[in-house]
Amino acid sequence: MTTPHRPATDRELAVRAVGLVKQYGDQRAVDGVDLEVHRGEVFGVLGPNGAGKTTMLKMLATLIPIDGGRGEVFGHDVRTEPHVVRQLLGVTGQYASVDENLTASENLWLFARLQGLGRTEARRRGQHLLEQFDLVEAATKPISAFSGGMRRRLDLAVSLITRPPLIFLDEPTTGLDPRTRGQMWDTIRELVREGSTVLLTTQYLDEADQLADRIAVIDHGRKVAEGTADELKSSVGRATLQLQLVDVADLAATAAVAEQLLGEAPVLTPESRRVNIPLQRTDQSVDVLVALRDRGIAIESVTVQKPSLDEVFLALTGHDTGQEADAAAPAAGEATPSDHSEQMETSR
Known part of the structure; x- marks a missing residue:
């Protein structure tokens, strides 16, 4: 049985959003979203393209103004203390923001210098990040020769030059x-083990399931559910009792018992003597x-x-996350009307 989460204190919160709103004309891209992200966790924001995930992230990262509600990062107000907030977080978007004409080493050195590191420290930090993200062999290659995965790893490395305690990852594996x-x-996972807090947006259900300690489900700009993966699964209430019988001749009797008790016919698979009973x-x-x-x-065997x-x-939204449409998503700069900011324009 899942233990309910007690309310977090201000000192335990990395991010707090209360009634967050972003309006574009008559449309609310983000419509009154509340969030509490605890220090040291991976918090997943799950939703389809155009749900408002990126817009919410950009408001909390001070990249676009908040139209309504309030956002805080480690207790600092996003509206009134944007310079403090920017020093506390790193942002990695859906599209790499590195310079195509430079090598990986040059990009890391440049961003390190722009963030105030001295020449020696910038080189040392860049070399460490190249090793951490398995980019040493590609260090002197131009970014134009990088694969998508290498670009994404380099972009994440750039956002970690100053080792911020909070990292925003906007669909990092799309x-x-x-x-x-x-x-x-x-x-x-390694970043979290080293003490970072991660706020992750994704449209991939398996990604949220694998990485997130807690998940908020966002649809049409609104938060429709929040909890651990197990809590969300339990809320649907459709677990399945899977039985494998010793004798195939008992299938019909088993189905009759299940339907009598639960009011719903199970699914039978005679060739494997299996019965799937919805609960x-x-x-x-x-x-x-x-x-x-x-x-x-x-x-012979029982599983739930x-x-x-x-x-x-x-069950929560009446539709899937649209993962299959990923390949048909608009290119950078071709924002859809349903979310004017689903492309992250990362500002370092």
Whole structure:
């Protein structure tokens, strides 16, 4: 059973947003969103393209003005203390903001110098980041020769030059191949182990499930749910009791018992002697198992499968996250009307 989260104190919060609003004409790209991100966690913001994820991130990063509500970073007001807030966070967007005409080493040295590091320290820090992000062999290559995954890793490295305690990652693995996505996930986990707090936006359900300690589901500019992955899955209430019977001849009797107890017919797979029984509550599995035992039906194996985040998102919003449309997403600079700022214009 999941233990409820107690309210966090101000000192425990890296980010607080209360009633956050961004308006574009008659449309609210962000519509009264509340968030609390605890220090030392990965907080995931899950939603489809155009949901308002990037707009929310840009407001909290001081990149665009807040039209309504309030945002704080480590207790500092985003509106009234933007210079302090910028020193406390690093931002990595969906599109690499490095200079195409420079090498990886030159980009890191340049951004380090722009952020006030001396020449020697800028070189030392750049070399450390090249090693950390597995870019040493590509250090002298022009960025134009980099793959998408290498660009994304370099962009993240640039945002970490001053080791900010808070990192905003806006869809950091969009368009990457599975191997490179896995490398980025490992990097994010390592950042948290080293003490960073991460606010991550994503449209990938598996990414939120793998990385996030807590998840806020955003749709049409509004937060529709928040919790751990397990809490969100439990809220849907559609776990599945999966049985494998000893004797295929017991399938019909098992189905009848399940339907009588739960009011819904299970899914039968005769060739593997399997029965999938939908549950409204996981404790209903006990009722089914006791009833089958009383009828002498032998069971070879039992598992209870929670809903996936895909099912959670569909139940909460009535549609999927649109991951399949990723390849057809507009190119940089071609913002969709539903979100005027889904391309992050990262400011260092």
